[in-house]
Amino acid sequence: MNKKVFVFFPDGVGLRNFAFTQFKELGEERGNTIVYWNNTVFSLEKELGYKELPLKNHKIHPLTPLYTRARKHVELNVSQKKFKDPVYATYKFPFSYKGIKNILKSVFTQILIGFNSSEAGIIRIRKRINSLERSTKKYQYCKAQLQAHKPDLVFCTTQRATQSISALLAAQDLGIPTVGFVYSWDNVPKAMQLIETDFYCVWSDLMKKEVLTYYPFIKEHQVFVTGTPQFEPHFDTRLAQSRMDFCNQHNLDYHKKYICFSGDDETTSPLDQFYLEDLAQAVRSLNSKGHNLGIIYRKCPVDTTTRYEKIVQQYQDVIAVIDPLWTSKGTQWNEILPTKADLGLLYNVCEHSEFVANVCSSTVFDFVLHNKSCLYFNYEQPQLKKGIRDIGQNYNYVHFRSMPSPDAAVFCTHKKDLEFFVEQILEEKVSNVSVGKKWFDIVASNHPSVASKTIWDTIETILKN
Structure with a gap:
């Protein structure tokens, strides 16, 4: 060409x-x-x-972030009214009123929203954003x-x-x-x-x-x-390591079966560390009954919190940490960048884990491409209180309505059932792989x-x- x-x-x-x-x-x-x-x-x-x-x-332009935030709210307002669906309100982040600058920004943005919450308003805001950026x-x-x-x-x-x-x-x-x-x-x-x-x-x-x-x-x-090229590396067998090499590189026990816990960002799952603790407790219990299990904890690449450290330390007998190979180029989340090496690491974490467990992560698709199941936590933690986001709203989002059936993932809706589901998946009595692949085809196409x-x-x- x-x-x-x-x-x-x-x-x-x-x-x-x-x-x-x-x-x-x-x-x-x-x-x-x-x-x-x-x-x-x-x-x-x-x-x-x-x-x-x-x-x-x-x-x-200094006003562009305010107009783009207003545009997002207006579009969500229009969608909520058009489709008569309250889910769109849950996509909005609260405004900040800490300090004069944030108060002024929030008030200005809300005025924009108030005067433009219509299809015509969206057009006006789009034109205004373009005009600002052209200047x-x-x-x-x-x-x-x-x-x-x-x-x-x-x-x-x-x-x-x-x-x-x-x-x-x-x-x-x-x-x-x-x-x-x-x-x-x-x-x-x-x-x-x-x-x-x-x-x-x-x-x-x-x-x-x-x-x-x-x-x-x-x-x-x-x-x-x-x-999307996002999933192409899972088809590149050149990335594959032998089980022995993978375990040696990451100080894992060759004879253990590992479950991957893939962490979430703090916004999506603010109490995510306690789901890791629940899984660690279930693994300890199963090990006491004759299993030989461990957990690979792979954190969310852009999560810079320390909230998991206490859990990892407390359960170091069952939790092995394998951090994503991302690199920090600054202090903002969008300055934490992937590396090419992480494509191979993710491939092998999928390949050498029995299944993945997390809160509503798209890693369900990464693992299903390796014929591995995904367990979704879908119960509240006792630490949940006013001002902390309940992870249950995630599963009500529009993109989860693309599931061909509820069996597209293994949903654990009660903590008391977690050990049972872990054992059922390990013994191949429960799996979401076949339906998960159909879900993948719907979301990411079949090529x-x-x-x-x-x-x-x-x-x-x-x-x-």
Whole structure:
């Protein structure tokens, strides 16, 4: 095809999908020149030897965060009214009133919401955001870079970053086609669509239907179902370690059967450490009855809290910690970035664990690709009190309605049943694998191993037309 494609990283969340997979190699095999248009603190040139064009101006308009937050609330208000469904209210984060600055921001945002909670209001806010971003020096900076380097297309690796708005507007104003990738399986109903591109790549037919439902200004011909490169590494057997090598590397007992506990971020599961404790207690009890079990604790990569430490220390006889191979480039969550090595680590944690246990994590899909079950905790902890979020609301979210049946995961709804379910899964009397694979097909499409190829097919189609 011999085209120059800018792969745009407004933040680091797309690195795993578009820098560490086969995406770049596949594009180059087709004769394309790939330049990473890089707004992150991760240097692709230094770390990977990839050609990159850094964005050194990171300043969005100071009002943009307030307008984008208002837009999110307005979209959720409109969805709640349109679909007569209270779930959309649960996607909202509370406003902060600590200090004068936060009070002023919160009041201003709420005024915006009050005057714009309609379809017409969404349009007004979208136009205002675009106007604000076009007025910035960052917009002029991005426009100058595009004029100097003349890409044939800009592919944006996530749809949810405010940092991307001015850059994509600059491309569109220069007549350069733009494509946005919808990053995560739960993003569309949550009103996390901050960018407006000429075309969109989505995971599945389900996600395409959602995009067209929630964003009526997007037309069907603009949305392409491609899958996501996120799951491609699970099909790369070159990443596989032998059981002995894996256990030796991580100081595990070769003869033990390990259950993976994958941690959540503090927002999703604020009492997550106590579910780890419950699992550790169940494992201890089963070990006393003749089992030989352990737990691999893999924390959420962006969780910087110390809330698990006491539990890990108290149950060190059964809990082994294997941290994700992510690297911190700053203090914000979006400055904690994945590494290529973590793709192999996750592959082998899946491969050498019996099953995974967590609160509503998408790791259900990672493990089902290795024919391993997922146990979801779905009961309240006694530490739950006013002001702490109940994890039960997670399972009411729209993206969980995509399950083909309740058997798509093994739900533990009472702590007293946890030991029973653990033993039933280990003895292969209970499994969600077959239904979980159907769920995966619904959410991520049924050709997950060739998502990068499908995205390049889509890019070629757009450039030809």
